[in-house]
Amino acid sequence: MDFFNQVVIVTGAANGIGQAVAAGYAERGAKVVMADVDEAEGKKVAQRLIENNRMAIFVRTDVRREEDIIYLIKMAKETYGRIDILINNAGKGLFKSVYDVTLEEWDDIIQTNLRSVFLCSREAAKVMREKGGGSIVNLASTRALMSEPNSEGYAASKGGIVAITHALAASLSEDRITVNCISPGWIHTGDYAQLTKADHEQHFSNRVGKPSDIIQACLYLTAKNNNFVTGINLVVDGGMTRKMFYEE
Numbered sequence: 001m002d003f004f005n006q007v008v009i010v011t012g013a014a015n016g017i018g019q020a021v022a023a024g025y026a027e028r029g030a031k032v033v034m035a036d037v038d039e040a041e042g043k044k045v046a047q048r049l050i051e052n053n054r055m056a057i058f059v060r061t062d063v064r065r066e067e068d069i070i071y072l073i074k075m076a077k078e079t080y081g082r083i084d085i086l087i088n089n090a091g092k093g094l095f096k097s098v099y100d101v102t103l104e105e106w107d108d109i110i111q112t113n114l115r116s117v118f119l120c121s122r123e124a125a126k127v128m129r130e131k132g133g134g135s136i137v138n139l140a141s142t143r144a145l146m147s148e149p150n151s152e153g154y155a156a157s158k159g160g161i162v163a164i165t166h167a168l169a170a171s172l173s174e175d176r177i178t179v180n181c182i183s184p185g186w187i188h189t190g191d192y193a194q195l196t197k198a199d200h201e202q203h204f205s206n207r208v209g210k211p212s213d214i215i216q217a218c219l220y221l222t223a224k225n226n227n228f229v230t231g232i233n234l235v236v237d238g239g240m241t242r243k244m245f246y247e248e
Contacts, residue, residue: 004029012090014042020211026054035061063116113157133176169231178230185237204239
């Protein structure tokens with residue numbers, strides 16, 4: 001899968017999965033535009049890539065703000081002349097009793113996780129269609145498919161991402177833009193050595209997920225020769241959502 005000189009925007013790229021995905025594309029020759037509200041860390045990550053002879057810029061972006069997203073797309077186009085791939089990764093959690101969640105907290109998670117996908121996709125697609133198409137990947141979650149208590153805002157936002165993915169795939173098909181989403185399960189971004197045998201054995205894969213698993217999924221969905229794949233939700237969870245649990 002060749003990504004040499006392709007222009008890739010990754011939101012939420014300063015930390016965790018987003019940082020790993022941005023680096024993954026950069027290592028394969030892509031020109032990466034890293035977006036995040038964490039300016040200090042985002043600049044550090046971009047600088048490390050540059051020092052390793054990768055092509056990267058950082059644009060401070062609060063994905064809750066339409067004007068920030070418009071500026072992000074403008075900077076990507078002005079810097080590199082095109083946009084080939086958009087990874088909508090920015091997101092946050094909200095795990096709080098349904099009785100205590102405020103309207104402000106509800107709106108914040110919906111705007112951060114879901115509305116941002118619509119706005120980023122809309123603006124990036126305007127540039128993609130000028131150059132003959134592109135690929136969009138949205139990061140959802142297995143929590144769009146199953147739940148624990150006190151996760152309503154997160155589940156709603158991630159479920160919305162799954163739904164908007166196939167809607168966008170239909171709407172943008174004439175512009176030759178594929179749109180897919182990935183639903184990660186447990187992806188450990190900390191010290192993998194600290195995980196227990198029981199942690200790993202919860203999975204059919206017999207291991208907890210790594211950011212590299214999401215990188216590989218993104219590469220697959222955005223490779224030019226995989227343009228027959230669009231509108232799907234690719235679950236990357238080591239089989240957890242297919243595992244049956246019973247009280248013994």
